[in-house]
Amino acid sequence: MKHSRLITVGFACLIAGALAQAGLAQATKPTFTPDLIKGKGEKEAAATLLDGALVLAGSGSWERIAVGRAWYLGGDKAKGQSILDQVTSNKKVESSDWFRIGRVYTEANEWDKAQAAFDRALAMSPNDDSGMIEYGALVNLHNDRAKAEALFEKAFKRNPREFWHWVGAGGSYLGVRPQ
Numbered sequence: 134m135k136h137s138r139l140i141t142v143g144f145a146c147l148i149a150g151a152l153a154q155a156g157l158a159q160a161t162k163p164t165f166t167p168d169l170i171k172g173k174g175e176k177e178a179a180a181t182l183l184d185g186a187l188v189l190a191g192s193g194s195w196e197r198i199a200v201g202r203a204w205y206l207g208g209d210k211a212k213g214q215s216i217l218d219q220v221t222s223n224k225k226v227e228s229s230d231w232f233r234i235g236r237v238y239t240e241a242n243e244w245d246k247a248q249a250a251f252d253r254a255l256a257m258s259p260n261d262d263s264g265m266i267e268y269g270a271l272v273n274l275h276n277d278r279a280k281a282e283a284l285f286e287k288a289f290k291r292n293p294r295e296f297w298h299w300v301g302a303g304g305s306y307l308g309v310r311p312q
Contacts, residue, residue, distance in 0.1 A: 163188055179207065187216070194220045194230045202237045213237075228257035232264055239310075244275055262288040266298045270305035281305065 163185035170178040183200055190196035197220050205213025217234055220226060235250035251268040258264060269284030285302045292298060301311035 161188075179203075192223075194223065194226070195233060198230060198233045198237070202233075202240075205237055206240055210241075228254040228261060228264070230254075231257065232267070235268075239271055247271070260291060262291040262295070262298065265291075266295075266301045267311045270301045270311040273302075273305035274308065274310060 165185075169181050169185075173181065183203055186203075187197065187200045190200060197216055201213045201216030201220070203213070204210075204216065207213075217237070220230055221234070231250045231254035235247045235254060238244070238247035238250060251264075251271070254264055255261065255268065265284045265288035269281040269288065272284065273281035281302075285298075288298055289302075297312075304311065
């Protein structure tokens with residue numbers, strides 16, 4: 134009887150500790166209130182919100198890339214690059230992370246950096262026909278038709294009837310970026 138009571142008390146303490154930790158973790162998550170940004174300068178308001186977003190992102194790579202993108206395209210390339218570098222230094226970096234980073238560099242008109250990111254993504258996922266079409270369309274927009282068409286050919290070989298492949302590749306010949 135004493136033994137089972139001791140186990141019950143020990144288990145209850147374990148659960149209470151876990152709940153307390155969960156409550157503590159929840160308490161450290163940012164909560165939006167209007168005074169966080171009201172009357173603040175644009176950079177201060179941005180920093181408050183983006184710092185909060187980074188906390189909420191936790192270890193999520195796509196979320197962290199989104200915060201890095203905002204900083205990078207918003208004018209603080211060093212801060213944005215630092216966040217992107219943290220994502221790519223992770224052993225769990227995936228090809229989708231490199232694609233997203235390539236898109237950031239494309240938006241920033243930094244084509245050399247974008248190509249390097251897209252090349253890494255395709256090296257990690259050589260059968261990603263959607264990635265090939267997107268990259269091919271962007272390459273086509275940057276006037277390397279031979280490389281674009283090689284990527285299109287490889288992608289269409291894998292998935293010849295994918296509607297979005299046709300739209301992305303076709304639009305690039307008219308100067309339209311893929312969606």
